[in-house]
Amino acid sequence: MRVFNFSAGPSALPLSVLEQAQKELLNYENSGMSITEMSHRGKVFMKVNEEANSLLRELMNIPEDYSVLFVQGGASQQFAAVPLNLLSNGKADYILTGSFAQKAYEEGTKYGDMSVAASSKDANYTFIPNMSDVKFRDGIDYVHTTWNNTIFGTRYTELPKTNATIVSDMSSCILSEEIDVKNFGLIYAGAQKNIAPAGLTIVIVKKELLGKAMPICPTMLNYAIHDKNDSLYNTPPCFPIYVSMLVFRWLKQLGGVKAIQEINREKAKMLYDFIDNSSFYTNKVNVKDRSIMNVPFVSPSVELDAKFVSEATSAGLVSLKGHRLVGGMRASIYNAMPIEGVKALIEFMKKFEMENK
Numbered sequence: 001m002r003v004f005n006f007s008a009g010p011s012a013l014p015l016s017v018l019e020q021a022q023k024e025l026l027n028y029e030n031s032g033m034s035i036t037e038m039s040h041r042g043k044v045f046m047k048v049n050e051e052a053n054s055l056l057r058e059l060m061n062i063p064e065d066y067s068v069l070f071v072q073g074g075a076s077q078q079f080a081a082v083p084l085n086l087l088s089n090g091k092a093d094y095i096l097t098g099s100f101a102q103k104a105y106e107e108g109t110k111y112g113d114m115s116v117a118a119s120s121k122d123a124n125y126t127f128i129p130n131m132s133d134v135k136f137r138d139g140i141d142y143v144h145t146t147w148n149n150t151i152f153g154t155r156y157t158e159l160p161k162t163n164a165t166i167v168s169d170m171s172s173c174i175l176s177e178e179i180d181v182k183n184f185g186l187i188y189a190g191a192q193k194n195i196a197p198a199g200l201t202i203v204i205v206k207k208e209l210l211g212k213a214m215p216i217c218p219t220m221l222n223y224a225i226h227d228k229n230d231s232l233y234n235t236p237p238c239f240p241i242y243v244s245m246l247v248f249r250w251l252k253q254l255g256g257v258k259a260i261q262e263i264n265r266e267k268a269k270m271l272y273d274f275i276d277n278s279s280f281y282t283n284k285v286n287v288k289d290r291s292i293m294n295v296p297f298v299s300p301s302v303e304l305d306a307k308f309v310s311e312a313t314s315a316g317l318v319s320l321k322g323h324r325l326v327g328g329m330r331a332s333i334y335n336a337m338p339i340e341g342v343k344a345l346i347e348f349m350k351k352f353e354m355e356n357k
């Protein structure tokens with residue numbers, strides 16, 4: 001009795017992954033215990049840690065001169081970890097494209113001279129600023145971007161024009177489309193949307209940026225420490241790392257990021273085309289900047305929005321309520337959402353429109 005789960009995060013995982021985790025829960029690879037019950041320094045878990053790491057490298061084509069770290073504290077912890085590790089000149093520029101970008105900026109101001117290079121706040125973050133128009137200060141340590149804006153349903157399609165290190169929060173789009181890691185100095189992402197249960201945060205960082213942390217940087221936020229210890233400096237989030245390994249295997253078997261990108265683009269196109277051709281539903285995001293992971297939309301009234309969410313839930317289409325900053329509905333259609341889920345949503349939207357026009 002599984003529903004179609006459109007939650008923005010934590011989010012749906014592939015059914016086959018959940019089934020595999022269920023099958024192995026009591027006795028992982030003949031160890032006589034669960035993966036959640038054993039030492040993270042034992043051979044069995046170390047193998048899981050290594051496989052998860054190397055599969056992510058393979059899937060994202062991560063160059064040798066980058067480290068992949070598995071840490072904790074969510075993407076929110078990275079709002080502090082990034083400046084604490086990367087500020088050698090003491091200043092960085094931020095592009096504000098949503099509330100998580102705003103939070104990253106505010107956290108950053110505790111540690112250095114931060115400046116807002118561009119913002120779409122005045123338009124309730126319905127677009128990504130045009131990169132050709134965004135200018136950065138000289139001598140900055142990095143430019144911070146939020147590649148996909150989970151709440152507002154936008155995503156970057158262009159890199160900022162700068163020679164400075166580009167940092168990107170990819171929490172809600174990691175592994176959804178092909179990206180060239182080499183364009184970024186650091187990528188971070190909470191795992192709970194496209195990768196695993198909550199509790200794991202991925203950091204992909206160019207090795208040359210390591211070892212320059214500010215003296216006040218807490219040990220647990222210091223990338224160089226995690227790198228030196230293969231992400232096992234302290235007890236890691238073992239179960240999310242294990243599930244991430246299963247998800248990476250699933251994705252590899254599917255054909256990798258190239259294959260899921262095609263599926264994701266098709267799912268998003270179907271939904272946006274339907275919305276655009278309807279006089280009942282509206283998506284307010286600048287077309288070029290539309291996210292393929294999070295699709296916000298509204299009906300003609302707040303009352304109908306509430307009715308939509310309630311009736312959709314009864315029909316097995318859950319977690320469609322929009323974020324309070326945007327209102328209406330939001331369909332998060334991450335990697336694990338099958339195309340059938342999007343088709344079912346569109347069918348429901350058609351029926352709801354007919355009954356409520």
Ligand SMILES: Cc1ncc(COP(=O)(O)O)c(C=O)c1O
Pocket residue numbers: 008009073074075076077100146148149150151169170171172190191
């Ligand atoms: C783009 C983005 N950044 C940061 C966060 C915060 O992540 P966490 O809850 O893992 O700290 C989220 C959460 O939804 C997000 O979508």
